[in-house]
Amino acid sequence: MTTAIATAGLVKTFGPTRALDGLDLTVQAGEVHGFLGPNGAGKSTTIRVLLGLLRADSGQVTMLGGDPWHDAVTLHRRLAYVPGDVELWPNLTGGEAIDLLGRLRGGLNKARRDELIDRFDLDPRKKGRTYSKGNRQKVAIVAALASDAELLLLDEPTAGLDPLMEVVFQDVINQMKTEGRTVLLSSHILAQVEKLADRISIIRLGKIVQSGTLAEMRHLTRTTIEAHTATPVSGLDNLAGIHDAEVSDGRVSFAVDGEHLDAAVRHLSSFGIRALTSHPPTLEELMLRHYGDELAANANGNGADR
Amino acid sequence: MTTLTQEPARTTAGRPRENSLAGTGKLVRFNLRRDRIKLPAWLFGMFLFVFYYGAALPQLYQTEEDLQVVTEFTQGAMGAIIAGPGFGLDDPTIESVIAGVYGLYFLLLAALMNILLVSRHTRVEEQTGRAELIRANVVGRHAPVTAALIIAVVANVLLALLVAAAMAAADLDTSDALLFGAGIGAVGLVWAGVTVLTVQVSAFSRAGSGLAGAALGAAYVIRAAGDTITEGGSLLSWFSPLAWSQQTRPYADGRWWPLLLSVAFAAVTAAIGYVLSTRRDVGAGLVAPRRGSPTAPAWLRSPLSFAFRLQRAGLIGWGAALVVAAAVYGGITGPIVDAFEDLPETMIDVMGGDPSRLLDGYVSTMALSFAIVLAVFVILGLLGARGEETKGRAEPVLATATSRSAWLGGHIAVIAAGVAVLLAVSGLVLGIATAVSVGDAAYVWDTTAAHLVYVPALLVLLGIAVLLFGFVPGAVGATWAVFGFATIIGFFGPIMDLPQWVHNLSPIEHVARLPLEEISWTPLVILTVVAAGLIGLGLYGFGRRDLDTK
Numbered sequence: 001m002t003t004a005i006a007t008a009g010l011v012k013t014f015g016p017t018r019a020l021d022g023l024d025l026t027v028q029a030g031e032v033h034g035f036l037g038p039n040g041a042g043k044s045t046t047i048r049v050l051l052g053l054l055r056a057d058s059g060q061v062t063m064l065g066g067d068p069w070h071d072a073v074t075l076h077r078r079l080a081y082v083p084g085d086v087e088l089w090p091n092l093t094g095g096e097a098i099d100l101l102g103r104l105r106g107g108l109n110k111a112r113r114d115e116l117i118d119r120f121d122l123d124p125r126k127k128g129r130t131y132s133k134g135n136r137q138k139v140a141i142v143a144a145l146a147s148d149a150e151l152l153l154l155d156e157p158t159a160g161l162d163p164l165m166e167v168v169f170q171d172v173i174n175q176m177k178t179e180g181r182t183v184l185l186s187s188h189i190l191a192q193v194e195k196l197a198d199r200i201s202i203i204r205l206g207k208i209v210q211s212g213t214l215a216e217m218r219h220l221t222r223t224t225i226e227a228h229t230a231t232p233v234s235g236l237d238n239l240a241g242i243h244d245a246e247v248s249d250g251r252v253s254f255a256v257d258g259e260h261l262d263a264a265v266r267h268l269s270s271f272g273i274r275a276l277t278s279h280p281p282t283l284e285e286l287m288l289r290h291y292g293d294e295l296a297a298n299a300n301g302n303g304a305d306r
Numbered sequence: 307m308t309t310l311t312q313e314p315a316r317t318t319a320g321r322p323r324e325n326s327l328a329g330t331g332k333l334v335r336f337n338l339r340r341d342r343i344k345l346p347a348w349l350f351g352m353f354l355f356v357f358y359y360g361a362a363l364p365q366l367y368q369t370e371e372d373l374q375v376v377t378e379f380t381q382g383a384m385g386a387i388i389a390g391p392g393f394g395l396d397d398p399t400i401e402s403v404i405a406g407v408y409g410l411y412f413l414l415l416a417a418l419m420n421i422l423l424v425s426r427h428t429r430v431e432e433q434t435g436r437a438e439l440i441r442a443n444v445v446g447r448h449a450p451v452t453a454a455l456i457i458a459v460v461a462n463v464l465l466a467l468l469v470a471a472a473m474a475a476a477d478l479d480t481s482d483a484l485l486f487g488a489g490i491g492a493v494g495l496v497w498a499g500v501t502v503l504t505v506q507v508s509a510f511s512r513a514g515s516g517l518a519g520a521a522l523g524a525a526y527v528i529r530a531a532g533d534t535i536t537e538g539g540s541l542l543s544w545f546s547p548l549a550w551s552q553q554t555r556p557y558a559d560g561r562w563w564p565l566l567l568s569v570a571f572a573a574v575t576a577a578i579g580y581v582l583s584t585r586r587d588v589g590a591g592l593v594a595p596r597r598g599s600p601t602a603p604a605w606l607r608s609p610l611s612f613a614f615r616l617q618r619a620g621l622i623g624w625g626a627a628l629v630v631a632a633a634v635y636g637g638i639t640g641p642i643v644d645a646f647e648d649l650p651e652t653m654i655d656v657m658g659g660d661p662s663r664l665l666d667g668y669v670s671t672m673a674l675s676f677a678i679v680l681a682v683f684v685i686l687g688l689l690g691a692r693g694e695e696t697k698g699r700a701e702p703v704l705a706t707a708t709s710r711s712a713w714l715g716g717h718i719a720v721i722a723a724g725v726a727v728l729l730a731v732s733g734l735v736l737g738i739a740t741a742v743s744v745g746d747a748a749y750v751w752d753t754t755a756a757h758l759v760y761v762p763a764l765l766v767l768l769g770i771a772v773l774l775f776g777f778v779p780g781a782v783g784a785t786w787a788v789f790g791f792a793t794i795i796g797f798f799g800p801i802m803d804l805p806q807w808v809h810n811l812s813p814i815e816h817v818a819r820l821p822l823e824e825i826s827w828t829p830l831v832i833l834t835v836v837a838a839g840l841i842g843l844g845l846y847g848f849g850r851r852d853l854d855t856k
């Protein structure tokens with residue numbers, strides 16, 4: 001597998017703010033890579049450095065075998081971009097904007113364009129100023145996905161889409177994946193990344209704090225168990241890797257580290273399980289673990305806005 | 307008004323009748339608070355404007371003869387078009403010159419003030435979605451429009467009083483001051499009513515105020531045509547609300563009754579607006595927005611053609627305005643030059659300094675004026691490109707296979723070519739009109755050339771703006787300072803006692819004033835080279851800096 005994007009020690013400052021603080025991001029060719037982090041973590045800055053719109057202060061970047069700053073125009077023929085906050089030209093229709101952006105990239109696939117307009121239920125005859133946020137987003141998505149670009153840089157592409165359109169979007173991205181394209185998908189909508197991404201990287205304060213497949217990350221974290229038992233559960237305290245256990249009157253709930261899950265379930269079954277639910281760790285919980293120190297530091301416990 | 311919000315009217319039988327004006331009083335106070343800077347600024351500005359003329363004209367025209375010269379300008383067809391029927395100008399006083407010659411511009415400003423005022427409190431609120439927040443409260447259907455109208459009425463009454471006060475403050479005859487002021491306020495009231503009507507049509511405020519502006523333009527044309535047909539205005543004039551105010555004849559034989567027409571017209575248009583507003587949804591227009599093409603035309607495929615597409619409407623607007631202005635100013639060349647015969651010496655210096663060649667001086671001054679107006683086009687053009695960047699619209703374009711220099715270069719090329727074409731067109735039209743007016747065909751080419759020599763100087767101004775764009779993008783607006791300096795040196799340099807090197811700082815100063823002077827090519831070549839250097843440097847800087855993103 002070749003590497004589509006590789007950054008090492010990327011630093012970008014805006015005045016006193018360190019937007020990127022030694023970012024190491026690796027995206028393999030042909031994968032959908034989820035790029036997760038809260039607002040202001042540095043996702044958009046990273047993507048703009050990859051696009052050569054911003055120049056990194058230090059560190060290395062390689063994308064599709066080139067340098068995003070020096071080889072911008074050559075590289076841009078091979079990639080497509082959806083900005084997080086899409087602005088359109090007030091006097092141009094959506095269709096005109098799609099055609100223009102496609103032509104400036106070096107051509108677009110007409111059949112695919114029409115198919116996407118149809119699937120996203122977009123009216124291409126409306127003027128830019130009359131589109132809602134969601135529809136502006138659709139224009140940018142169609143313009144990007146109608147190309148034959150091998151790399152897609154998508155910055156929170158579905159922030160304004162309704163759930164139905166999000167399903168369409170997921171379909172299209174999966175189709176892209178089977179065609180062997182590489183996708184960098186940034187989001188703070190965690191469920192979306194969960195469904196699409198082969199691997200994810202979590203960015204926080206301009207650094208990648210964790211990177212890997214979802215399975216790898218889940219292994220490192222806890223599963224939540226809730227159960228009804230015939231007889232009251234006891235002895236949980238003696239088991240390793242159990243957290244936040246609560247036992248009351250035939251009900252029990254606790255979180256257990258991935259490696260101790262087997263032992264915990266065996267122990268439970270000796271009390272006669274009547275009902276059992278288990279949650280794999282959600283990405284929210286993954287993120288909360290990385291933001292846990294901020295939560296602890298915040299007396300109100302409202303530090304993380306997810 | 308506020309009491310209405312508390313107690314919905316109850317009737318003993320049937321459904322209580324809804325109060326469609328509920329909340330009007332509160333909205334008036336709310337809107338006045340939001341307008342606390344804008345509205346006083348408008349009113350105070352108009353006061354100062356009138357006061358300025360009232361104080362300055364007596365200094366400028368100290369004798370009866372001076373006044374006669376001014377009024378000669380404004381006689382005949384040209385006077386009818388640019389000023390109006392001009393009552394009282396046969397025996398001119400400072401007051402009748404203000405009312406008869408400059409009065410029309412106060413009327414236009416009053417109309418503009420009301421178009422913007424009503425639009426921002428009605429359609430702009432709906433378009434931004436703020437009206438939804440308001441209307442979801444205990445606020446009647448007609449309350450927002452009524453609140454806007456109440457503010458407009460108050461503003462126009464104040465405007466009338468302030469205009470009269472300005473005349474008094476300038477120590478002028480106040481016998482017809484209130485009538486003059488009322489005429490101005492009446493035009494304001496008419497356009498408040500017209501705007502209440504036009505904002506109902508489209509869902510977009512620009513279309514609504516544009517329609518009201520078009521009505522103003524139509525009123526101007528009808529009045530101009532009507533006043534040209536017969537001295538003092540013909541029946542046609544009376545179809546224009548602008549004429550009603552002018553027909554009050556302030557400082558001639560003043561009369562109030564034409565203003566009844568204004569008040570009635572304002573009431574009727576506003577009433578139609580009310581009726582139309584009940585036939586549509588909040589936020590919607592009566593007419594669905596126009597749809598465009600689902601695909602881009604084949605020629606729209608390069609950074610250059612795209613820059614042209616973005617600036618096309620502006621180019622057409624500028625072109626149309628310049629053609630009209632050039633035709634008017636060319637057409638009045640003959641009488642104006644005759645009236646210049648006994649100009650004071652300082653004015654002759656401004657007009658080229660040669661009393662025997664005043665026509666050539668006039669043509670070269672007009673060319674300078676058009677060049678300076680087009681400097682505005684240059685700066686606005688580059689600020690437009692800067693707006694594309696800061697509003698986030700350049701970002702998706704630069705993420706395609708479009709280089710920084712191609713993107714900015716496209717905009718620069720369109721501005722540069724636009725300036726050359728607009729100068730050529732203004733020069734040609736002014737030249738033809740001048741040639742017709744004075745009966746000398748040679749002026750067609752002379753005038754065109756007199757305009758075209760300014761292209762390199764304007765490119766230098768463009769270069770300065772591009773240089774700032776490349777290295778200190780936040781300061782592109784500083785180009786206005788260069789523009790201001792060049793304007794002052796261009797018009798008043800000859801009568802100011804400044805060292806030569808200060809004059810040399812203005813790019814426009816190096817251009818020979820044709821046809822008064824002989825063309826000199828060396829400065830033009832140097833200016834072109836300097837412009838190319840500045841533009842090149844600016845492009846280099848833009849290629850090396852971060853893009854400003856939202």
